[in-house]
Amino acid sequence: MLEDIQAAIPLGFFLSFMVGPVFFVLLETSAIKGFRAAITFDIGVLLADILFILVAYFSSFQLLENLSNQPGLYVFGGVILLIYGLVTFFKVGIKEIPLGSKRIKKSDFLGLFVKGFLLNFINIGVLVFWLGIIIIIGPSLDNDPNRFVTFFATVLLSYFITDIFKILLAKQLKKKLTAKRIFMVKKVIGIILLICGLVLIVKGFLPKNQFNIENGLEKLEHTIIE
Structure with a gap:
């Protein structure tokens, strides 16, 4: 069991620094809305990961092959990210950004939780x-x-602990954020989401031979071993 835990911790740390929309939105949420808001968002992300792990565990390699032959799923996810990026980019004008601190309502926490879950899901x-x-x-x-439970629980726990340090x-x-800087952060996050959405859409339109699962797994295995 100790060996499983030791193997899982580096993977969780690595996952926490994988660059993607969740990574940037988590940092933005922490910097603008504070610690509790970012933790709530991150718990939503973790819930999506837990569901994915359960689906993956009760699935098989055949499901992985089937997903690789359904590029429309990538296009669907990419379009949603693209729309979300556009909304983020154009939603807030600099005059609409509050200068003072604003107390977050309970409903806002629920929204952050759902946002984290969906952005990952x-x-x-x-x-x-x-x-x-x-x-x-396996x-x-x-x-x-x-x-399996020990390994993946350790992966997610180390992932979450690393995220806490990132959030802090x-x-x-936060103290250095002016209305103008918050405005620019939101614009940058919007652009990042747009890029991530476009990348997923492009994956969906690539020829099927580009979705070589065996090669992808070999690269992933080398990364974990190293």
């Missing part, structure tokens, strides 16, 4: 990633359900 690549991890790591865990660091920027 719409990215089908996350499910493919967890499927790949389970296929690669034999070394002897396909033992208890060892980003929160330090």
Whole structure:
């Protein structure tokens, strides 16, 4: 069990620094809305990961192949990200940004939780990633359900703890944020979401031979081993 935990911690740390829409929105939420808001958002992200892991665990390599042959799923997720990026980019004008601190309502926390969940859930690549991890790591865990639980619980816990440190660091920027800087942060986040959405859409339109799952798993396995 100790070996499983030791193997899982680096993976959780690595996942926390994977650059994507969740990474940037988490930092933005922490810097602008504070620690509790960012934690709520991150819990939503983790819930989506837990659901993906459960789906992946009770699935098989065949499901991974089927996903690779359904590029429309990438296009769907990419379009949603694209729309969300456009809304983020054009939604707020600099005059609409409050200069003072604003207390977050309970309903706002629910919205942040749902936002974190959906932002992670719409990215089908996350499910493919967890499927790949389970296929690669399964034999070394002897396909033992208890060892699976220990391994992935440790991955998610180390991921969450690393995120807490990221949130605390980003929160330090809050005092330095003026209306103009918040406006620029939101514009940058919008652009990043647009780019991520376009990348997913492009993946959906690539020829099927570009979705080589075996090669992808080999690269992923080398990354984990290293």
